[in-house]
Amino acid sequence: MKLLTHSPEETEQIGMQLGNRLRPGDVVAFYGGLGAGKTAFTRGVARGLGIAGPVASPTYTLVNEYLSGRLPLFHFDLYRLSSEDELFDIGWEDYLDREGVCCVEWSEHAESALDGAIRVTLRPGSGGLQEREIEIEGGTRFADFSL
Numbered sequence: 001m002k003l004l005t006h007s008p009e010e011t012e013q014i015g016m017q018l019g020n021r022l023r024p025g026d027v028v029a030f031y032g033g034l035g036a037g038k039t040a041f042t043r044g045v046a047r048g049l050g051i052a053g054p055v056a057s058p059t060y061t062l063v064n065e066y067l068s069g070r071l072p073l074f075h076f077d078l079y080r081l082s083s084e085d086e087l088f089d090i091g092w093e094d095y096l097d098r099e100g101v102c103c104v105e106w107s108e109h110a111e112s113a114l115d116g117a118i119r120v121t122l123r124p125g126s127g128g129l130q131e132r133e134i135e136i137e138g139g140t141r142f143a144d145f146s147l
Contacts, residue, residue, distance in 0.1 A: 001135070001136050001137075002133065002134070002135045003133075003134045003135075003136070004125055004127075004131065004132070004133055004134070005037075005125075005131065005132045005134060006125075006127070006128070006130060006131050007130050008037065008040040008130065011037045011040045011041050011044065011122075011132050011134065012040050012041065012043050012044035012047065013044060014041065014044060014134055015040070015041040015042060015043065015044020015045045015046075015047070015048065016044040016045070016047045016048040017044075017048065018041075018044070018045055018048060018118075018120075018136065019044060019045035019046065019047060019048020019049045019101075020048040021048075022045070022048070022049065022071065022101045023071075024071055024099040024100065024101075025096065025099055025100075025101075026101050026102075026118060027096075027101075027102045027104065027114060027116070027117040027118065028045065028101065028102070028103045028104065028117060028118045028120055029104050029107035029114045029117035029118065029119050029120070030042075030103065030104060030105045030106070030107055030120050030121075030122065031107055031108060031119065031120070031121040031122070032121060032122035032123060036122040036123065036124065036132065037122045037132045037134075038057075038105045038120075038122060039055070039056070039057045039105070041120060041122065041134070042055060042075055042103045042105070043055040045073065045101070045103055046066055046069065046073055046075075049066075049069035049070055049071050049073055049101060050068070050069035050070045051066045051068050051069040051073055052068065053066070053068065055075065057075075057077055057105065058075055058076065058077045059077050059079060059080070060080075062076060062077060062078070062080070062081075062090055063075065063076045063077075063090065063095070071099070071100050071101050072098060072099075072100030072101070073100060073101050073103065074095045074098070074100055074101070074102045074103070075103045075105075076102060076103065076104045076105065077105045077106060078104060078105065078106040078107065078109040078110055079105065079106040079109070081106075081109045081110065084109070084110045084111075084112065084113055087109075087110045087113055088113070092110075092113060104117070107119075116138075117138065118136065118137070118138035119135075119136070119137040119138050120134065120135070120136050120137075121134070121135040121137075122134055123135075
């Protein structure tokens, strides 16, 4: 499915719709460059999971945990990883066993560990700085989003 958003708020709205449908153990793998909207989308996922507090990129901590929703959210940023092995060193398998949702920014840094993930690709649109093209792949339960 492909969508077009015109603001960070619309990107978050699509993320919220995804978050409403996520199940324990789901992994969302994000693809897109710097400023593509990955963290904005994750804020929306958090809202869809019932998490009310602020959601920030875990660039320097590698993972932020949000435990106040209907499911835990584990928000990873793999930008600083130098190898896929480092993901396992920080306890990737333990996070998967916790029956929450894992949102993973910079997924290309650990591609084989994310087999079966819901893939969300964000690209700048052609209609302005805030426009985003969003492509969601990985299951029929995500086929009918709207703004």
